[in-house]
Amino acid sequence: EDQVTQSPEALRLQEGESSSLNCSYTVSGLRGLFWYRQDPGKGPEFLFTLYSAGEEKEKERLKATLTKKESFLHITAPKPEDSATYLCAVKWETSGSRLTFGEGTQLTVNP
């Protein structure tokens, strides 16, 4: 069964303390990998799409990278407003248009 695994489940950082979130996936045939941010009581907010190994995307303090079997979301000098759950989702060539989501990493940034 195609799977998407995110780690860690939860992460606490001090403001300014950089770190990375991991998203690993089974099975080959990646068609796209997506990162979303979800705040409590809201729908997922799109951050990045990555399509091929070696690709990188950046937005403010966030940078997403992709290898053949995993993706990282790097957070540089985070601020309290970066606190949220970060979701990774994969679309495979054989899965049509559906996204398969990981269970997310809950990030808390303390001031």
Add this chain to the structure above:
Amino acid sequence: GAGVSQSPSNKVTEKGKDVELRCDPISGHTALYWYRQSLGQGLEFLIYFQGNSAPDKSGLPSDRFSAERTGGSVSTLTIQRTQQEDSAVYLCASSPPGLETQYFGPGTRLLVL
């Protein structure tokens, strides 16, 4: 511009009742998706509509669940004879033509008592 909208925001119902959830996609988006997010679990795909093609219903958990999309725009997800395990957040997303990215609405929080 306006994002994906969903209504109602919250719905409380009694076990055995039917419920209808509505999704208005972003204008011009041809693809529409429904997902379910249960407490402590990841988002689970339910159904996908693309233009006039037959929908991909492979994620619907039982025949109590159905969805339709009228005029290529608004979609309604119907759950018949609701059960307590149907309690979850139901999320709708849409995509523009030719692009993979899905944009999500705020969700409908369903509680079945």
